[in-house]
Amino acid sequence: MQSLYAATASAPAWAPRANVGMPVRRASAAMSGMGLMRRSGVAALSAVSSRRSGVEGLGLGLGMVRRREVGVKRRSEGLGLGLGVGLPPVRAQASSSAAAAAGGAAVPSQTPKKIFGIEATTFKKVIPLGLMFFCILFNYTILRDTKDVLVVTAKGSSAEIIPFLKTWVNLPMAIGFMVIYTKLSNVLSKENLFYSCIFPFIAFFGAFAFFMYPLVDVLHPTAFADWALQKLGTRFMGPIAIIRNWTFVLFYVMAELWGSVVVSVLFWGFANQITTVDEAKQFYPLFGLGANVALVFSGRTVKYFSQLRTKLPPGVDGWGYSLKGMMGLVVILGLVIVGIYWWTNKYVVNDPSLPKVEVRKKKSKPKMGMVESAKFLLTSRYIRDLATLVVAYGISINLVEVTWKSKLKAQFPSPNDYSSFMGDFSTYTGVATFIMMLLSRYIFRKYGWGVAAAITPTVLLVTGVAFFGLVLFSTPLTPMLAGLGMTPLLAAVYVGALQNIFSKSAKYSLFDPCKEMAYIPLDEETKLKGKAAIDVVCNPLGKSGGALIQQFLILGFGSLATSTPYLGAILLVIVLVWLGAARSLDAQFTPLVQKDLKGKLLEGKLSAISAAVLGQTKPKKEVTYRFVSVLNEQGFLEGRYVPVIDGQKEAASPISETPALGSSNGDGSPPQSGESDVSTSEPALKSE
Numbered sequence: 001m002q003s004l005y006a007a008t009a010s011a012p013a014w015a016p017r018a019n020v021g022m023p024v025r026r027a028s029a030a031m032s033g034m035g036l037m038r039r040s041g042v043a044a045l046s047a048v049s050s051r052r053s054g055v056e057g058l059g060l061g062l063g064m065v066r067r068r069e070v071g072v073k074r075r076s077e078g079l080g081l082g083l084g085v086g087l088p089p090v091r092a093q094a095s096s097s098a099a100a101a102a103g104g105a106a107v108p109s110q111t112p113k114k115i116f117g118i119e120a121t122t123f124k125k126v127i128p129l130g131l132m133f134f135c136i137l138f139n140y141t142i143l144r145d146t147k148d149v150l151v152v153t154a155k156g157s158s159a160e161i162i163p164f165l166k167t168w169v170n171l172p173m174a175i176g177f178m179v180i181y182t183k184l185s186n187v188l189s190k191e192n193l194f195y196s197c198i199f200p201f202i203a204f205f206g207a208f209a210f211f212m213y214p215l216v217d218v219l220h221p222t223a224f225a226d227w228a229l230q231k232l233g234t235r236f237m238g239p240i241a242i243i244r245n246w247t248f249v250l251f252y253v254m255a256e257l258w259g260s261v262v263v264s265v266l267f268w269g270f271a272n273q274i275t276t277v278d279e280a281k282q283f284y285p286l287f288g289l290g291a292n293v294a295l296v297f298s299g300r301t302v303k304y305f306s307q308l309r310t311k312l313p314p315g316v317d318g319w320g321y322s323l324k325g326m327m328g329l330v331v332i333l334g335l336v337i338v339g340i341y342w343w344t345n346k347y348v349v350n351d352p353s354l355p356k357v358e359v360r361k362k363k364s365k366p367k368m369g370m371v372e373s374a375k376f377l378l379t380s381r382y383i384r385d386l387a388t389l390v391v392a393y394g395i396s397i398n399l400v401e402v403t404w405k406s407k408l409k410a411q412f413p414s415p416n417d418y419s420s421f422m423g424d425f426s427t428y429t430g431v432a433t434f435i436m437m438l439l440s441r442y443i444f445r446k447y448g449w450g451v452a453a454a455i456t457p458t459v460l461l462v463t464g465v466a467f468f469g470l471v472l473f474s475t476p477l478t479p480m481l482a483g484l485g486m487t488p489l490l491a492a493v494y495v496g497a498l499q500n501i502f503s504k505s506a507k508y509s510l511f512d513p514c515k516e517m518a519y520i521p522l523d524e525e526t527k528l529k530g531k532a533a534i535d536v537v538c539n540p541l542g543k544s545g546g547a548l549i550q551q552f553l554i555l556g557f558g559s560l561a562t563s564t565p566y567l568g569a570i571l572l573v574i575v576l577v578w579l580g581a582a583r584s585l586d587a588q589f590t591p592l593v594q595k596d597l598k599g600k601l602l603e604g605k606l607s608a609i610s611a612a613v614l615g616q617t618k619p620k621k622e623v624t625y626r627f628v629s630v631l632n633e634q635g636f637l638e639g640r641y642v643p644v645i646d647g648q649k650e651a652a653s654p655i656s657e658t659p660a661l662g663s664s665n666g667d668g669s670p671p672q673s674g675e676s677d678v679s680t681s682e683p684a685l686k687s688e
Contacts, residue, residue: 126283128344129271130290135333135340136262137291141298142326143205143255145422149319150248152405153415156225157241157248159406160560163398163547164238165249171544173253177261190273191345194266195338201262202334204254209327212247213320219247235558238551270341274349295430302326303423306416319415376533383530385585386518387538389453392578393511394542395549396460397503399571400467402550404496406560407471411493421493429501436509443510450586453514456506457578463499464575468568470495518585521592 152159185193212219225244229237242249275283305325309318377387412418443452470477474488481491519527549570553563 125274125344125348126279128340128348129275130283130287132337132340132344133267133271133287134290134294135337136267137294138298138301139330139333140259140263141295141426142302142330143258145299145302145419145426146323146326147252147255148405148422149415149419151241151245151252152409153413153418154241154245154248155222156229156237156244158237158409158560159402160238160550160554161241161245161249162402162405163550163554165242165252166547167544167551168239169242169249170253170256174257174260177257181261181265190270191341194270194341197266198262198334198338201254201258202331202338205251205327205334206331208247208251209324213323216245216247220244221246233558235555237559238554274344289434292430292434295433296427299423299425299427299430301329301423302426303420306420306423309416319419322416322419372533374533374537376529377537380526380530382522382585382588383526383533385581385588386515386530387534388581389511389515389578389585390534390538391542391545392574392581393456393507394539395545396457396464396571396574396578397500397507398543398546399549399567399574400460400464400496400499400503402546403471403560403564403567404467404493404500407489407492407496411489421497425497425501428497429504432501432505433508436505440509440513444513449514449517449589450583452510453582453586454579456503456511457575457582459502459506460499461572461575461579463495463502464568464571467492467495467499468564468571471564472568518589521589521595 151157151161151165181193181197184196188196222244225240228240228243232240272280305322308322308325309316312318312321377383408418408421412421440452443455470488470492474492477488477491481488484491486494519531522530550560550563550567553566554560557563557566
């Protein structure tokens with residue numbers, strides 16, 4: 001008994017003490033079990049203990065099982081109950097049996113199975129979401145390319161229809177849908193709401209290709225449109241074309257709504273409903289990579305169907321045949337999306353083996369009207385410069401894009417040729433975006449915020465000058481371009497395509513991260529009000545500003561071609577203002593970050609001194625920012641910097657949110673997938 005007491009006294013503090021009043025038979029059984037463990041290990045102990053002394057020997061030999069977290073792996077350690085000796089790791093099955101025999105708490109029968117360091121049960125949730133997202137983005141690219149072909153190459157139409165269509169048709173339809181969606185969400189369950197929203201899209205795209213398009217000559221009011229155009233003049237060709245080709249316009253609007261409704265509202269609403277924050281950090285960046293892959297594959301698909309007309313006999317409508325093939329694929333993948341959603345709700349959402357979703361607190365944002373937002377923008381130079389960046393990008397990309405599409409129709413008047421070119425365009429956009437996302441991290445680390453913020457307007461300026469230069473000076477440049485085997489029109493098409501590809505990829509990889517980073521050093525009130533003001537005023541102004549400018553020029557000068565010089569001049573002015581605002585914002589952003597870093601450094605030193613004087617061992621932690629890959633509303637991959645707060649990185653939602661200014665980190669944990677730590681020891685947010 002003395003030896004037993006000595007063994008108990010030498011046990012760790014957390015080990016349970018032996019019952020000194022235990023019967024001698026139980027003590028001897030435990031000692032014999034211990035001797036067997038030293039000679040033959042855990043397996044011998046389990047076998048001999050249960051054979052010699054039954055449950056009691058096994059219970060005392062193995063004792064209790066304590067689960068430890070070691071990184072992301074778990075292991076079980078047996079502890080000698082009353083013997084004071086920690087046993088080696090044992091199999092989970094034996095430990096569980098021992099714990100149950102000893103009357104302890106139940107322990108899972110085995111550790112979760114892992115694949116590539118990730119619990120296998122997690123893939124049951126992530127793989128269906130990834131397949132859904134791939135199908136949705138695949139359809140979105142096909143629809144986006146097809147809608148432009150329909151409205152631009154239609155009879156009596158051109159690219160001039162796009163500014164009027166976006167302002168007077170697309171915007172009211174989007175508002176009307178959100179009103180209907182809000183009312184349906186109050187009376188339907190989440191699952192029925194999903195079906196009620198996606199089935200009309202699937203039905204419409206199928207009906208359009210197989211029923212509406214073959215009857216366009218009957219459905220379109222061609223005679224009335226010709227009469228109106230004769231009475232009003234060619235300057236009103238854009239508004240009249242909306243009436244003339246109303247079925248194509250309806251397809252354009254439905255394709256636009258697919259991106260904003262199915263991607264942003266339905267998919268991300270469902271993903272955020274069933275995905276935990278930790279899973280989102282790890283897998284949302286992978287969804288972004290899948291989005292770019294979908295962009296490449298769907299571009300190849302559009303090109304394949306567009307070139308089928310070369311294999312058709314004479315007299316067959318090649319574009320109608322291609323349209324049926326593409327919309328048939330959209331319908332099939334739409335039904336696949338519905339099937340995955342149904343399966344996930346039936347077999348995944350209520351699966352008790354999967355981690356549950358945490359209740360996430362929604363950030364409270366100030367509700368500001370248009371007048372209040374405008375007043376707030378005028379009171380802060382910093383917010384004004386940030387707002388200028390947002391408005392300038394929206395106007396600039398619209399000014400170049402519509403003019404480029406007008407030249408694209410002149411070069412490829414056939415719908416099949418136009419669609420084939422757009423398929424290549426989508427493929428190259430996906431590749432360029434993927435490459436720019438990789439380069440953006442190097443640019444931020446090497447050159448800092450100011451250079452990264454200036455790249456997007458510089459790309460727009462250089463490519464815009466080249467594009468409008470080819471359009472305006474096509475006659476003098478004809479001999480030189482003929483030597484290269486190109487006409488001025490074809491050269492303008494290629495340069496315009498490069499402009500759109502590089503500007504979109506730079507926007508996703510550099511412009512959006514710079515915009516989000518600019519909020520970081522602001523105080524909480526300015527940050528929230530500034531974000532609200534920009535959302536209310538600047539985002540709509542940037543999206544519709546370019547369209548309004550083009551409408552006024554078309555109505556004033558008669559056509560888009562005659563207003564091209566003025567569009568080029570306006571673009572030059574806007575981009576120069578954009579560059580000036582970026583430089584001004586950089587001059588304010590850097591001192592604010594530097595001031596914040598100095599304050600944190602001083603606070604850290606004072607904390608260290610206080611800890612040394614008072615004998616504390618927990619100093620003040622430093623601020624760390626992480627580069628996180630997230631997804632925007634269109635499903636494209638973006639990068640941004642977010643602070644780490646109390647050892648937990650602030651969750652980055654797929655829809656852009658302004659990260660709050662963090663206080664401390666210091667957990668030393670490596671970044672999650674799609675993340676990289678960024679040191680804050682330099683004002684330009686460069687990494688060490």
